Amino acid sequence: MFVLRNRLTSWSWTRHILSTSVGKSSTCEGPVAFRRLFRSSSLHDAAEVTGNKSQSDDVEVIRSDSSIIPPMPDENSSRRWAGMKYEELPIVHIKASYNNTIIQVVYADGKAAALTSCGVEGFKNAKKTSVVAAQTTGLSAGTKASKKNITHVRVVFKGIGPGRFPALRGLVTSGLQVVSLTDDTPLPHNGCRPRKVRRI
Numbered sequence: 001m002f003v004l005r006n007r008l009t010s011w012s013w014t015r016h017i018l019s020t021s022v023g024k025s026s027t028c029e030g031p032v033a034f035r036r037l038f039r040s041s042s043l044h045d046a047a048e049v050t051g052n053k054s055q056s057d058d059v060e061v062i063r064s065d066s067s068i069i070p071p072m073p074d075e076n077s078s079r080r081w082a083g084m085k086y087e088e089l090p091i092v093h094i095k096a097s098y099n100n101t102i103i104q105v106v107y108a109d110g111k112a113a114a115l116t117s118c119g120v121e122g123f124k125n126a127k128k129t130s131v132v133a134a135q136t137t138g139l140s141a142g143t144k145a146s147k148k149n150i151t152h153v154r155v156v157f158k159g160i161g162p163g164r165f166p167a168l169r170g171l172v173t174s175g176l177q178v179v180s181l182t183d184d185t186p187l188p189h190n191g192c193r194p195r196k197v198r199r200i
Contacts, residue, residue: 070086070154070179070180071086081151081152081177081179082151082152084152086154086179086180087108088108089108089152089153089154089179090105090106090107090108090113090145090150090152090153090154091105091106091107091108091153091154091155091156092104092105092141092145092153092154092155092156092171092176093105093106093156093158094138094155094156094157094158094163094164094167094168095158095159096134096157096158096159096160096161096162096163096164096167097159097161098129098161098162099128099129099161100117100118100119100128100129100161101117101118101128101133101134101137101161101163101164101166101167102115102116102117102118103115103116103117103137103138103141103167103171104141105141105144105145105150105153113144113145113148113150114141114144114145114148115141116137116140116141116144117137118133118134118136118137118163120137121133121136121137121140123136129161129162129163130162131162131163131166132166133163134162134163134164134166134167134170135163135166135167135169135170135173136170137163137167137170138166138167138168138169138170138171138173138174139170139171139173139174140170141167141170141171141174142170142171142172142173142174142175142176143174145174145176146174146175146176150176151175151176151177152176152177152178152179153171153176153177153178153179154178154179154180154182155168155171155178155180155181155182156182156183156184157181157182157183157184157185158184158185158186159185160185168181
């Protein structure tokens with residue numbers, strides 16, 4: 001997910017910060033440790049800026065329930081978006097290839113809500129790979145999803161085409177609230193042999 005910040009270099013550094021500044025035990029590791037660190041450290045910094053002990057105590061109370069990071073799939077959270085849990089939010093799949101950008105909006109159970117692409121929007125040949133085409137496609141997909149009362153979505157990217165973030169910009173322009181961004185681009189572990197390099 002694209003919610004990582006540049007404060008961490010390793011999980012050992014995470015455990016060090018958790019044990020010293022945050023006051024958590026050093027036994028927690030992995031994403032849960034990072035989430036606890038980011039949740040508490042960001043609010044702790046805000047309390048230090050104010051310099052008021054009473055406000056710092058209020059921050060300590062908020063610290064357990066509030067976070068700008070969406071919950072992990074196995075983490076219990078009281079946060080709701082449009083009355084839905086994080087696992088119940090619709091998902092926007094953005095497949096960005098070098099030749100086209102395909103966007104599909106599905107519900108949490110997998111049923112399709114909207115589907116569009118640069119070709120469907122009227123762009124042909126080389127224009128399908130342009131930034132304008134991807135943004136138009138994202139705007140169209142967001143409009144179709146809004147007509148079906150979809151307001152908050154999770155976004156999943158696949159591919160490294162030029163239309164990744166222009167499509168996201170179009171979704172946001174259409175009025176959808178993006179809760180999380182996930183990169184699901186497949187990476188080969190020395191799989192199939194790639195094609196030979198094109199010579200021009």
